[in-house]
Amino acid sequence: MVPSRADNAAHVIRLHGPWEGTQCGLQxxxxxxxxxxxxxxxxxxxxxxxxxxxxxxxxxxxxxERAFGLPTNLDEQQSVHLVLKIxxxxxxxxxxxxxxxxxxxxxxxxxxxxxxxxxxxxxxHRHEITSLLKARNRLRxxxxxDSKPSGGLAYAAIEIFGC
Numbered sequence: 001m002v003p004s005r006a007d008n009a010a011h012v013i014r015l016h017g018p019w020e021g022t023q024c025g026l027q028x029x030x031x032x033x034x035x036x037x038x039x040x041x042x043x044x045x046x047x048x049x050x051x052x053x054x055x056x057x058x059x060x061x062x063x064x065e066r067a068f069g070l071p072t073n074l075d076e077q078q079s080v081h082l083v084l085k086i087x088x089x090x091x092x093x094x095x096x097x098x099x100x101x102x103x104x105x106x107x108x109x110x111x112x113x114x115x116x117x118x119x120x121x122x123x124x125h126r127h128e129i130t131s132l133l134k135a136r137n138r139l140r141x142x143x144x145x146d147s148k149p150s151g152g153l154a155y156a157a158i159e160i161f162g163c
Contacts, residue, residue, distance in 0.1 A: 010081075010159035015066055015139070017045030021053065025060035047154045050089065054149040061092065064141045064153060070133050071160060078162025080130045082139070088121040088151025092142040097134055101127045121151060129158075 021044040044053060044064070054062070071080065082096070084104065094101045104125025141153070 010161050013068075013071060013158040013160070015046060015068060015156040015158065017066070018043045019046065019048070019064045019066045020044075021048070022063040022065075023054060023058060023060075024063065025058065046156050048152045050145060050149040050152040053152070054145065056148055058149050059145055059147070062143045062145060064143070066139050066156075068137050068139065068158070070135050070137065071158060074130075074133075074160070075162070078130075078160055079128060080133060081159045081161070082127040082129050083155070083157050083159050084125045084127075084141070084153070085155035086123045086125065086143070086151070087154045089153075090144040090146070091123075091125065092144050093140075094125075094127060094142075095140045096127075096129055096132045097137055099132050101129070101132075122154070126159075 021042045023040050023042075042053070048064075050062070074080065082094070082101075082104075084091070084094070091104075094104065104127045143153075
């Protein structure tokens with residue numbers, strides 16, 4: 001069992017990197033699934049500022065993928081959540097082990113949330129993923145860049161809550 005904290009706060013495992021970043025552009029809206037060999041794949045780390053990573057004229061779809069292992073010593077009374085902080089971008093989809101996740105819950109004002117940020121353009125998302133976890137996991141984020149790249153993936157983590 002992952003040790004519980006006296007203050008009921010989550011045990012946090014940050015997903016800094018490495019991530020694989022694929023720049024698809026408009027021509028490959030489903031990149032990462034059928035990406036061509038021409039789509040550049042970069043190794044990136046979170047926090048990731050898209051203005052530093054992408055060309056100024058880039059517009060379209062970006063896929064970020066990362067593998068991670070099953071958190072050790074989980075028990076059936078604990079719940080595992082994926083938490084994402086996105087700055088000035090639109091999430092097209094989030095999947096774990098090829099399972100499309102429903103839209104995340106805005107956690108900016110949630111009780112017990114490790115993230116509280118009222119900045120303009122920042123969206124915070126929480127996905128409950130306990131039942132989808134395997135020994136080896138593959139997380140995929142598909143993001144849309146509509147204008148000159150700015151903002152990015154400011155935070156990605158696994159949070160474990162439990163007794």
